[in-house]
Amino acid sequence: MTGLTSVASVRVPRELALEAHDYLRRVGQHGAEGFALWAGELRNGVFLVTRTRIPEQRHLRTESGVLVLVEAEELFRTNMWLYREGLTLIAQLHSHPTDAYHSETDDAMPIVAAVGGLSLVVPYFARHPFSLADYAVYRLTPGEGWVELADEEVAALIVIED
Numbered sequence: 305m306t307g308l309t310s311v312a313s314v315r316v317p318r319e320l321a322l323e324a325h326d327y328l329r330r331v332g333q334h335g336a337e338g339f340a341l342w343a344g345e346l347r348n349g350v351f352l353v354t355r356t357r358i359p360e361q362r363h364l365r366t367e368s369g370v371l372v373l374v375e376a377e378e379l380f381r382t383n384m385w386l387y388r389e390g391l392t393l394i395a396q397l398h399s400h401p402t403d404a405y406h407s408e409t410d411d412a413m414p415i416v417a418a419v420g421g422l423s424l425v426v427p428y429f430a431r432h433p434f435s436l437a438d439y440a441v442y443r444l445t446p447g448e449g450w451v452e453l454a455d456e457e458v459a460a461l462i463v464i465e466d
Contacts, residue, residue: 308420312349314462321464323356325434328399332429336363337372339398343391351394395422399430404440406450419446
């Protein structure tokens with residue numbers, strides 16, 4: 305297996321999806337992009353998300369727009385946390401002020417860097433109620449980089465469980 309390419313299904317408890325979305329909405333109320341992570345374990349092609357992690361982050365405004373930074377020390381703490389907990393990152397979630405798309409910065413500076421990993425982009429600072437259908441979902445694909453998944457691919461891949 306290479307990275308997370310064998311993942312055929314990602315199961316996310318609704319409470320963990322809402323935890324990430326609510327955080328993105330809270331920072332978005334202040335005009336800032338936010339960042340969250342989903343971690344868990346892979347079992348026979350099914351990835352079970354067991355934790356949402358909100359890393360320490362800096363919210364910046366520049367002449368070009370807004371961005372969120374997770375600095376090296378926090379990346380180290382996150383990797384140590386993953387190791388101690390025996391977890392693997394499957395997805396990064398972050399918000400944009402307008403449309404959901406993967407920017408050049410998103411492509412160049414992901415936290416989830418394992419092939420097969422996911423990047424979910426939430427539009428409009430997550431101000432609307434949680435709906436995975438509103439997200440742009442990308443998967444890191446060998447030889448192609450971040451590829452946007454079609455709505456039907458997202459629906460087949462990510463299952464929000466009550």
